[in-house]
Structure formats: C-alpha cells, structure tokens
Amino acid sequence: MRQSRYIKQIFILSIYLLLVIPVFAQSGEHKAIPDLPSTPRLVNDFADMLSPDEEALLETKLLQFENESSNEVTIVTVSNLDGMEVSAYALELGRKWNIGKEKKKNGVLLLASKDDRKINISPGYGLSGVLPDITCGRIIRQYMVPDFKSQHYYQGFDKATTAIIAASKGEFTNDEPNATTSKKGFTLFKLIFIIIALMIYFFFRRNSGNMYVSRRGYGSMGGAWLGGGLLGGGFGGGGDDNSSSGFGGFGGGGGGFDGGGASGSW
Numbered sequence: 001m002r003q004s005r006y007i008k009q010i011f012i013l014s015i016y017l018l019l020v021i022p023v024f025a026q027s028g029e030h031k032a033i034p035d036l037p038s039t040p041r042l043v044n045d046f047a048d049m050l051s052p053d054e055e056a057l058l059e060t061k062l063l064q065f066e067n068e069s070s071n072e073v074t075i076v077t078v079s080n081l082d083g084m085e086v087s088a089y090a091l092e093l094g095r096k097w098n099i100g101k102e103k104k105k106n107g108v109l110l111l112a113s114k115d116d117r118k119i120n121i122s123p124g125y126g127l128s129g130v131l132p133d134i135t136c137g138r139i140i141r142q143y144m145v146p147d148f149k150s151q152h153y154y155q156g157f158d159k160a161t162t163a164i165i166a167a168s169k170g171e172f173t174n175d176e177p178n179a180t181t182s183k184k185g186f187t188l189f190k191l192i193f194i195i196i197a198l199m200i201y202f203f204f205r206r207n208s209g210n211m212y213v214s215r216r217g218y219g220s221m222g223g224a225w226l227g228g229g230l231l232g233g234g235f236g237g238g239g240d241d242n243s244s245s246g247f248g249g250f251g252g253g254g255g256g257f258d259g260g261g262a263s264g265s266w
Helices: 002-028 052-069 086-097 133-149 153-168 188-207 224-230
Strands: 043-045 072-078 107-113 118-123 211-214 217-220 262-265
Touching: 043 052, 052 072, 052 153, 072 086, 072 153, 086 107, 086 118, 086 262, 107 153, 118 133, 118 153, 133 153, 133 262
Parallel strands: 043 072, 072 107
Antiparallel strands: 107 118, 118 262, 211 217
C-alpha cells in the first residue's frame, strides 16, 4: 500500500516538473536569441545582409557540403546582439538550434551582427581539432573583415565558408542513418534519476548566478544548456535528410558548442 502511494507521488511530481521545466528554460534563455525557423536552413539572413540570389548560392554550397560530409556549416546574421558579447550570443544560439549531428557534434556557426559589426565563428567540439581558435580567427581576419568593411558581405561569407570547408573536409562522412531511433519506455529508476538530476540542476543554477565555465572562461548559461545539454534538445525537421532537395533540419540533440572559436570586428 505504501509502495503504491510512493509510486503515485513520484508520478505526480514528475508530471509537475515536466510542465514547469519549459517555463524555466524559456525564462532563462536570452530574448535576443532567435527561434529556429519552421523551415530550417543553413543560411539564415535575419539582418538582410544578402540578396535572395546570394542566399541561394550559399545555401546550395553549404547543403552540398552537408550532404557529402554531414558537417553543418550554418550562417546566421542578426541586426544586433542586444547587448550580449558576440561569443556568448553564438554559444547560446548554437546550443538552442542544436547545430550539428547528435553523435558527431559537427556543426559550425558563422554569426554576423550588422549593427554591432561583430563576427564569430564557433565550431562544435567534433570539429574543434580541425577548426581551432587560431584558425577561426585567421579566417575572420583574412577572408571576412576586408570584404565586410566594403559591405561586400556575400564575398566575405563565400570566402570564409570555402576556408571552413577546406579545413573540415574529410573529417566526417555522411553515414548518419535516416531511420529514427525507437523510444524506450521509462522505468521507475530512470524516472527517479531524472527528477533528482533536475532538482540538482535547478539548485546549482539558482545558487551560481546562471554561470557556466568553458575553455573561454565564464558566461551566461541560460536555458540553452537545458535544451542542448541535459535534455538533448530536439529541433528541426525530425532527423537527417541526406537528399539534395533541401536541408532536413539540425540533428536533435546536436550542439556540442563549448565556447571555442574566435570573434572579430569590421
């Protein structure tokens, strides 16, 4: 009788946490970070720095590379960073969108803020070996800043993505299965473990001032870690689409961004 009552209480508590978690995650996430578009793309020009034809050319280029290698090189432009550091903005965005394949963590985010005149290149840790901080910084200085200063944004993105592709080509191949993994039911032990993990997470989050530590130092964690880390996220078009007809969406539970990469200004 007591065991049945205990199981019932655990079940009620778990349902409550599942209802409350999204509220906490959303409130901790910086409002400036855009949501993943309903139709995921590798080129997301929110700041209108590119013409439609230029967007299409870059999308085709990056899509072809994604189909060949599974690496997801993603361009995002925004009007401003809403007071955030460009590296922190890129970190939250990469985690929120789960750029990269789940098992490979092979996403690369190329972020530009038009009004702030800031650039950042952030690789997932699956590509940090071929795209270390020094390489990302060199790409920004040599291939982006000169063209961006003269407002030739397409040329800067084109040269930078060519350099990124050259550095990361061959690191991975597109061997991701299309079939989705079947979901297994939760046991009582798993349920208790999740509840304890969530309680610990929110306890430390409240008492640490929303700080995380990466190889770049300290920054704001927000709700992106919850989406891309603890719960694994799940954005995009439901798995990998390796066809050439269009980008299928970022891999659920992808991400793998740890603060690496480089930033610059023009």
